Amino acid sequence: MSNLLYPIFLKLDKVPILVVGGGNVALEKVSFMFKSSPNAKVTLIAPEIKEEILEYQGEYSLKIKKRKFENSDLEGFQALIVATEDKLLNYQIWQEAKRRNLVVNVADTPDLCDFYLGSIVTKGDLKIAISTNGKSPTFAKRFREILEEALPEEIEELLDNLQQFRNSLKGDFETKVKKLNELTASLIEN
Numbered sequence: 001m002s003n004l005l006y007p008i009f010l011k012l013d014k015v016p017i018l019v020v021g022g023g024n025v026a027l028e029k030v031s032f033m034f035k036s037s038p039n040a041k042v043t044l045i046a047p048e049i050k051e052e053i054l055e056y057q058g059e060y061s062l063k064i065k066k067r068k069f070e071n072s073d074l075e076g077f078q079a080l081i082v083a084t085e086d087k088l089l090n091y092q093i094w095q096e097a098k099r100r101n102l103v104v105n106v107a108d109t110p111d112l113c114d115f116y117l118g119s120i121v122t123k124g125d126l127k128i129a130i131s132t133n134g135k136s137p138t139f140a141k142r143f144r145e146i147l148e149e150a151l152p153e154e155i156e157e158l159l160d161n162l163q164q165f166r167n168s169l170k171g172d173f174e175t176k177v178k179k180l181n182e183l184t185a186s187l188i189e190n
């Protein structure tokens with residue numbers, strides 16, 4: 001097995017994200033975070049910030065600090081995305097963040113990433129995260145687009161019904177698992 005990454009599904013309202021940098025790469029990261037997690041709490045620090053980033057402020061929880069990064073900005077954060085155009089600065093911020101035990105993504109620099117951002121498909125309550133182990137983000141993007149097209153809207157209804165059925169089940173854990181497995185067996189037939 002070659003992809004050793006372990007996907008987790010973070011609640012970005014409980015684990016706020018700090019983004020350093022306000023250019024194209026920061027925009028990509030911020031836009032995908034809000035697309036997948038509109039309740040995300042994001043703070044972004046940079047002296048120059050793209051207009052498209054600023055526009056998220058009205059509708060989403062985006063706090064902007066329009067100035068250079070300072071080490072004390074890391075206080076209170078557990079997770080960080082670094083996306084300035086200055087490689088040395090990115091490295092220095094990474095060092096300081098690691099010293100403080102944050103998990104860090106230096107955008108587009110796999111060696112300085114504790115986690116990668118994936119391509120994310122959302123259909124109702126179903127969420128699928130895609131990674132190519134860093135080999136081809138473009139493939140991850142295309143595969144997301146394929147899945148977004150291919151997954152039927154009915155999945156939302158299906159999950160609602162399954163939740164209702166699950167809540168209505170009586171009996172011990174084993175009985176419930178058996179019933180749920182019976183009900184969903186047809187999903188994997190053919």
Ligand SMILES: C[C@@]1(CC(=O)O)c2cc3[nH]c(cc4nc(cc5[nH]c(cc(n2)[C@H]1CCC(=O)O)[C@@](C)(CC(=O)O)[C@@H]5CCC(=O)O)C(CC(=O)O)=C4CCC(=O)O)c(CCC(=O)O)c3CC(=O)O
Pocket residue numbers: 028029032105106107108109110113115116117118119120130131132133134135136137138139140141144
């Ligand atoms: C390792 C990783 C670390 C990280 O940044 O988290 C990483 C690294 C790098 N990306 C690079 C470039 C591009 N990245 C994208 C797009 C995305 N990149 C994302 C994630 C990741 N990118 C992580 C691995 C994910 C995995 O495991 O597959 C996505 C999925 C999520 C997101 O960014 O939110 C998002 C698609 C979102 C979507 O559409 O769903 C595009 C395409 C485009 O923008 O159209 C290009 C240009 C084309 C190309 O190069 O492929 C470069 C080269 C930089 C250079 O050339 O200088 C590196 C560095 C390197 O490879 O060494």
Ligand SMILES: NC(=O)C1=CN([C@@H]2O[C@H](COP(=O)(O)OP(=O)(O)OC[C@H]3O[C@@H](n4cnc5c(N)ncnc54)[C@H](O)[C@@H]3O)[C@@H](O)[C@H]2O)C=CC1
Pocket residue numbers: 020021022023024025026045046047048049050067068069083084085086087089107108
């Ligand atoms: N733009 C792209 O599509 C790609 C960019 N990259 C790399 O990603 C990095 C970032 O690229 P872009 O976002 O395009 O750059 P950019 O030039 O658009 O943005 C850089 C951002 O960093 C901020 N910054 C600079 N000094 C700072 C400081 N002291 N504190 C806080 N913020 C600071 C700037 O204000 C600006 O908002 C670069 O290393 C670039 O080579 C890699 C692949 C693709």
